[in-house]
Each structure stands twice: as C-alpha cells, then as structure tokens.
Amino acid sequence: MSPFLDLSAWQMAFFVLDYAIKIFAIGFVPEGRRPSSSTAWLLAILLLPFIGLPLFLLMGSPQINRRRHRIQQEANDAIDDAHKDVTDHPFEELEAEVESIIKLNRHLTGFPAVIGHNLGIHADYRKSIQAMADAIDQAQRYVYVEIYITSWDETTDPFFQALARARQRGVEVKFLFDQIGSFKYKGYRTLGKRLSEIDVDWRLMLPLQIHKARFRRPDLRNHRKLVVIDGERGFIGSLNLIKREYKTTDRYWIDYMVELTGP
Structure with missing residues (x-):
C-alpha cells in the first residue's frame, strides 16, 4: 500500500x-x-x-459509578435511622403553611426541625479561631471537624492545641479536610503526621489517589466548614483553618463563623 x-x-x-x-x-x-x-x-x-x-x-460528566451510588444510599439510610424516632418538629401546634414547609424539609433532607440558639457571628479571623478553640476545651464527649482548607500554622495553632488537649482528656476527635484544597499550602506533607501525633482520627475528603485506583472529579470539592462539639454546640461559616492571608502578602480574606447551640 x-x-x-x-x-x-x-x-x-x-x-x-x-x-x-x-x-x-x-x-x-x-x-x-x-x-x-x-x-x-x-x-x-x-x-x-x-x-x-x-x-x-x-x-x-454527570455520570456517577455504582460504588458512589452505594455509598450515598448507605449514608441516606444512616441518616434516616438516626432520626427515625424524632418527630418532624417539637411544637404542639403550628400553622398549616409552616407545618407543610417543615414536613417538606424533612422529606427532602431527612432532618427534623429542632430548637436552637444563635450565639452570634464571629467576624474577627483570629478571634474566630480562638472561640472555636475555647469551645473545644469544654468538649466532654466528641469534637467533629470538617474543613475545606487546613494548614497548621501560627494562626491556627491554638485550634490544634485545643484538639490535642481534648484527646488528652479522652475526648473523641475526628477531622476531615480536603486534599485538593489543602495540598498547595505550606506544611501539607507533614499535616497528617502531626494530627496523628496528637492522636486525632483524620481523613482526606475526596482524595485523588490514582495509585490506589481511587479517582474523583477534581472540580467537585467539599467546601464545608463545620465544627461540632458534643452534638450540642457548633460553628458553621466560611472560615478555613489557615492564616488569613493564605499564600499572598497583600490580600486578606474576610471570613465569618456562626456559633450555634441546640440538639
């Protein structure tokens, strides 16, 4: 040819x-x-x-493999089981419109409506971290942390020292942080080792571990910032665990955390 x-x-x-x-x-x-x-x-x-x-x-691509579907179903079942004995709301009587909204929320999310209290918004970056550290120092049973970007630096050290003290008291500490969100910052390579040294049970969220045949879409990340203490006190907002300027020298982020109490 x-x-x-x-x-x-x-x-x-x-x-x-x-x-x-x-x-x-x-x-x-x-x-x-x-x-x-x-x-x-x-x-x-x-x-x-x-x-x-x-x-x-x-x-x-919107396609999700069978393993991810199975894991999501297991999570849904666990949530349903955890709240199966809890009523839709704790009130004796509600207007029909309000009750229908609460029931719709229960149907869509699996979560009942409960009574909680907003203790205010923490707007100062360092004071927000210190407020979470102070709350962790009062933990008696567990501390669950889920943060997108995590870096153990001079700004976040009070938070991690509080986790260390909690473990010394026998408090259970679980920590989730995002691999893609955290890996580009100083200290990432030793972060897991440092968390293990203070006996924190930590995991990477949505890791890309091709060597373990585990791949996830790199553009879909878990951006939640949550700290839950004893199931009665929590912080939620936009603050990552990293110094306020991140890797820059001329730009500072303004982040907030809302402190809540309730079941």
Whole structure:
C-alpha cells in the first residue's frame, strides 16, 4: 500500500472520529444541564474535540459509578435511622403553611426541625479561631471537624492545641479536610503526621489517589466548614483553618463563623 493511501486512511479515520465526537457531544452534553454550561462545553468540544471531550469526561460528566451510588444510599439510610424516632418538629401546634414547609424539609433532607440558639457571628479571623478553640476545651464527649482548607500554622495553632488537649482528656476527635484544597499550602506533607501525633482520627475528603485506583472529579470539592462539639454546640461559616492571608502578602480574606447551640 502506498504512503498516499496510508495517509488517506488516517485522514478518513480522523475525520470519522472527529465527527463522531461532535455528534456524541450534541446528543449527550445538553441533557439535564443549564444552557450556559451546555453552551460552554459544546463550544469546547466542537472547536477542540480531542481536548474538550477528555476534559468533559474528567470534569463535566454527570455520570456517577455504582460504588458512589452505594455509598450515598448507605449514608441516606444512616441518616434516616438516626432520626427515625424524632418527630418532624417539637411544637404542639403550628400553622398549616409552616407545618407543610417543615414536613417538606424533612422529606427532602431527612432532618427534623429542632430548637436552637444563635450565639452570634464571629467576624474577627483570629478571634474566630480562638472561640472555636475555647469551645473545644469544654468538649466532654466528641469534637467533629470538617474543613475545606487546613494548614497548621501560627494562626491556627491554638485550634490544634485545643484538639490535642481534648484527646488528652479522652475526648473523641475526628477531622476531615480536603486534599485538593489543602495540598498547595505550606506544611501539607507533614499535616497528617502531626494530627496523628496528637492522636486525632483524620481523613482526606475526596482524595485523588490514582495509585490506589481511587479517582474523583477534581472540580467537585467539599467546601464545608463545620465544627461540632458534643452534638450540642457548633460553628458553621466560611472560615478555613489557615492564616488569613493564605499564600499572598497583600490580600486578606474576610471570613465569618456562626456559633450555634441546640440538639
């Protein structure tokens, strides 16, 4: 076969594959997606099919494998079981409209309505961290922490020292932090070791561990910032556990944490 015929065969194969990718994109990408998102992905795939399609499959596909479905179902079952004996709300009588909203919330989230108290918003960065550390010092049973970005530095040290003191008292401490959100900051490589040294039960959220055949979409991260103490006191907001300027020298983030009590 002459080189000319080989080249034509390759050209034909390239042509067929190129159009197959574009037809697939037009039929599959817009399904169940916002128009703006669909347009962006379609443009990427139609203009650069051999780059756009791998990126879409990596970060844009809504498909979830069976293992993730199974884990989500197990989580749903655990939540339902934990609250199965709790009524939808603790009030004797409510207006019909309010009660319907509460029942809809219970149906959609699995959580009942309870009575809690807002102790205020912590707006000062260092004082927010110190307030959480002070609350941890009062823990008697457990401390559960879920934070997107975590760095053990001079600003966050009071928080981790409070966790260490809690473990010394025999308080259970569980800590979740995001791998992608944390790995680019100083001290990440030794963070797990330092947490283990103070006997904290820690885990990475949504890690990319290809060497363990575990892969998750890198663009879907867990951005929650939660601290729960004894199931009666909690902090929720936007503050990550890292010094206020992160890696910059001329920009400071303004973050808040709301302190709550209740069941």
